Amino acid sequence: MSDAPSPTPTVTTAPASQSPQGARIIAVTSGKGGVGKTFVSANLAAALTRRGLRVLVLDADLGLANLDVVLNLHPKITLHDVFTGKSSLDDAVIAAPGGFSVVLAGSGMVEYSRLTPEVRNQFLNVIQTLTPRYDVILLDTGAGISDVVLFSVSLASEVLLVATPEPTSLTDAYAAIKVLAMQQKRQHIRMVVNQTARPGDGRTITGQLQQVLERFVATDSGRPLRLIHMGDIPADPAVRDAVMRRQLLLLQIPGCPAAMAIAQLAGKIEETLLSRTTA
Amino acid sequence: MPHTASSPLVDLRDLRLDTALSLLGHVDSAYPSPAGHTPSQYLQSVIDGLCDLSLKDPLTGLANRRHFQAVLEREIDRVTRSGEAALLLMLDIDRFKQVNDTYGHLAGDKVLQNVASTLSNCIRPMDTLARYGGEEFAVVLPACQAAFGKAVAERIRRTIAATPVRIDGSTMLDVTISIGGAYALQWIRSTTLLWTDRADHELYRAKSEGRNRVCIEEQPDSTVTAEEKGMLFGPLYTPSGWGDLSSMTLNDSAH
Numbered sequence: 001m002s003d004a005p006s007p008t009p010t011v012t013t014a015p016a017s018q019s020p021q022g023a024r025i026i027a028v029t030s031g032k033g034g035v036g037k038t039f040v041s042a043n044l045a046a047a048l049t050r051r052g053l054r055v056l057v058l059d060a061d062l063g064l065a066n067l068d069v070v071l072n073l074h075p076k077i078t079l080h081d082v083f084t085g086k087s088s089l090d091d092a093v094i095a096a097p098g099g100f101s102v103v104l105a106g107s108g109m110v111e112y113s114r115l116t117p118e119v120r121n122q123f124l125n126v127i128q129t130l131t132p133r134y135d136v137i138l139l140d141t142g143a144g145i146s147d148v149v150l151f152s153v154s155l156a157s158e159v160l161l162v163a164t165p166e167p168t169s170l171t172d173a174y175a176a177i178k179v180l181a182m183q184q185k186r187q188h189i190r191m192v193v194n195q196t197a198r199p200g201d202g203r204t205i206t207g208q209l210q211q212v213l214e215r216f217v218a219t220d221s222g223r224p225l226r227l228i229h230m231g232d233i234p235a236d237p238a239v240r241d242a243v244m245r246r247q248l249l250l251l252q253i254p255g256c257p258a259a260m261a262i263a264q265l266a267g268k269i270e271e272t273l274l275s276r277t278t279a
Numbered sequence: 280m281p282h283t284a285s286s287p288l289v290d291l292r293d294l295r296l297d298t299a300l301s302l303l304g305h306v307d308s309a310y311p312s313p314a315g316h317t318p319s320q321y322l323q324s325v326i327d328g329l330c331d332l333s334l335k336d337p338l339t340g341l342a343n344r345r346h347f348q349a350v351l352e353r354e355i356d357r358v359t360r361s362g363e364a365a366l367l368l369m370l371d372i373d374r375f376k377q378v379n380d381t382y383g384h385l386a387g388d389k390v391l392q393n394v395a396s397t398l399s400n401c402i403r404p405m406d407t408l409a410r411y412g413g414e415e416f417a418v419v420l421p422a423c424q425a426a427f428g429k430a431v432a433e434r435i436r437r438t439i440a441a442t443p444v445r446i447d448g449s450t451m452l453d454v455t456i457s458i459g460g461a462y463a464l465q466w467i468r469s470t471t472l473l474w475t476d477r478a479d480h481e482l483y484r485a486k487s488e489g490r491n492r493v494c495i496e497e498q499p500d501s502t503v504t505a506e507e508k509g510m511l512f513g514p515l516y517t518p519s520g521w522g523d524l525s526s527m528t529l530n531d532s533a534h
Contacts, residue, residue: 167512174511175503205515212510 022131023056024273026138027156031172033143035164036194038066039243040233040262041140046098046250047266053135053274055100056093058126060152061142068104071096072246078106083122089129098248101134120151127155135274143172145179154184158273160230164195165205174209178217181225188226192265195235202232231265233258291318296325303328336410338388339395347409347417351471354419358463366423366495367474368432368460369482370398373490375414378452386446387414390454393444401435416456417475425462425502432458432493440491455491457482462496 028044030037038061045055059067059079068075075094081087089103096102103126130137139156142149153159159180163173180186191209193202206229214224233239236258242249249259303325316324334346342350351367358365372378372394379387391414402408402418411417420431436458443451459482463474477496485494503511 165515167515170511170515171503171508174507178503208511208515212507215510216504216507 023054023134023137024158025127025131025156026136026158026160026269026273027060027141027153028138028160028162029141029149029153029176030143030162030169031145031174031176032169035143035162035169036233036239037143037162038070038140039239039249040160040162040192040194041138042067042070042096042098043248043250043259043262044266044269045096045100045102045136045138046248047263048136048270049099050250050263051266051270053270054133055136055138056130056134057096057100057102057138057140058130059103059105060123060139060148061105067102067140070243070246071102071248073102073104075104075106078104079126080106082126083119089126093130097251103130119148123152124155136269145176150179150183153180159186159189160192160269161189162192162194163205165193165197165201170205170209174212177209177213177225177227181213181217181219185220186225187221187223188228190228190230192230192233194233196232197235199232199234203229230268231261233261233265289318289322291321299325299329302332339392339410341395341399341416342407342409344409344411347407347411347419348471350407350409350419351474354421355463355471355474357421363422364424365463366420366428366431366460367463367478368418368420368435368458369411369475369478370416370418370435370456370458371482371486372414373455373457373486382446382450382452386450386452389446390444390452393442394439394454394456397439397442398435401438417478423462428460428462428495429493432460432495436491436493457485457490458493459483459485460493460495 028037028041041057045057048055057067061067067073073094073096075092077087077091077094079092082089082092092103093101094104127137139152141152161173161176163169177189180189191202191206193205196202206227210224210227213227217224219225234257236256238253238256239249239258242252245252249256250262253259254263334343335341336343354365357363372390375387375390378390391410395408395410395416398408398416398418402420405422406418406420409417418435420428423431436456439454439456443453445451459478459480461474461477461481481494481496485492488494
């Protein structure tokens with residue numbers, strides 16, 4: 001609800017298709033960095049957009065924004081300008097190559113990498129303003145378990161945890177799951193295993209994580225947190241190629257195995273999280 | 280650069296050192312070039328003495344707030360880099376104003392000095408203990424694991440409670456402290472201000488819950504034990520069960 005005049009027509013006046021409850025907020029997170037979290041967020045956003053959904057990706061990695069790098073964007077206005085009151089939020093919402101919208105954090109956000117009450121409020125305001133305008137908001141969170149990550153994850157109704165089969169990634173994913181189970185009382189977390197070698201790897205890994213959780217992580221409810229395997233993204237040389245060219249994989253090489261896996265993941269997400277048939 | 284006493288870079292007689300020397304207690308050193316020292320050695324000792332003074336609380340001899348601030352900054356850098364835990368404790372003498380009001384400020388100073396000396400016997404050499412201000416003290420404990428923080432703070436609290444302070448020939452005062460603590464977490468790039476804020480908040484909680492107690496900020500337990508790792512990796516990465524997965528991991532772990 002910005003009161004600053006915006007040069008572009010805003011969508012605050014609800015379109016007819018608007019869902020009454022606003023966007024589904026999904027936090028895309030990971031135990032450690034470098035597992036392809038931002039890559040998944042950006043390409044998943046493109047895949048969901050292709051399915052006719054209105055998608056926004058919010059760079060919630062306040063200190064270390066990478067979405068601009070992945071999408072090859074050079075934004076003039078970022079969340080930093082919104083937080084400091086220099087720009088309206090509408091001006092910070094920019095169009096990404098895949099047809100979805102993004103709000104980037106900007107490098108000046110380093111000073112916000114600690115979660116003061118002001119940052120918390122600013123962040124909440126941004127989310128609340130954007131929610132009615134979209135079907136899905138993906139929060140591209142930071143890696144690890146900082147308080148900013150935990151806070152941005154707490155705003156999401158669903159958590160999509162990206163991990164790779166590497167032991168270090170799995171250990172850190174497990175640590176993150178543990179914290180989310182205990183600190184946020186999450187009932188379930190959705191898993192995407194990136195860079196898998198063969199079909200079934202992700203399901204096996206998710207199953208193994210689940211067993212360790214059930215053995216070692218006590219929850220208040222007594223029921224263990226449930227990991228839901230949403231899909232695998234196979235190791236695919238095309239990914240590296242797209243990342244190096246700073247292009248969306250789904251636009252550049254839509255037929256490659258990784259792109260098809262992401263399209264499938266989008267289908268599953270729409271099916272399980274976004275079907276409004278109950279309305 | 281070699282220089283001798285016959286050609287000093289600085290002639291000490293040109294410097295106004297009297298204030299510095301009186302601060303250092305060298306009141307008798309009217310002529311500031313004692314035998315056996317070159318002027319630069321002498322000047323170095325004066326500078327060292329002043330630095331030492333500027334880092335210490337005069338009443339208790341503990342680190343002062345300025346020194347503590349520098350230690351905290353360094354500790355945050357270290358934690359960010361190493362991922363180790365570090366605990367900050369803020370300690371406040373309970374109902375200290377009553378001591379001052381009832382027995383006078385000299386008695387109050389005595390209590391501060393005694394508490395300071397008891398506290399310094401409670402900590403490890405690597406820990407830094409400071410007088411933070413008034414009747415508030417602070418300790419930073421590097422490499423203090425989450426499981427031990429509460430025990431350390433409890434031990435400090437009990438020791439203070441068990442050590443009455445003699446404020447004059449006949450009067451012994453029971454002294455208690457409240458302790459608040461917060462960890463600098465791994466993965467977090469924090470600031471000293473926010474870290475002390477969090478510990479202060481816990482101290483406030485300890486006070487409002489009745490004093491003479493310890494409150495330490497609950498931190499999400501993100502440690503993964505060897506047992507958990509064993510169960511996690513055992514079936515996934517053994518050559519028999521997951522040969523393909525483990526060889527793939529070795530080859531593709533470049534990023």
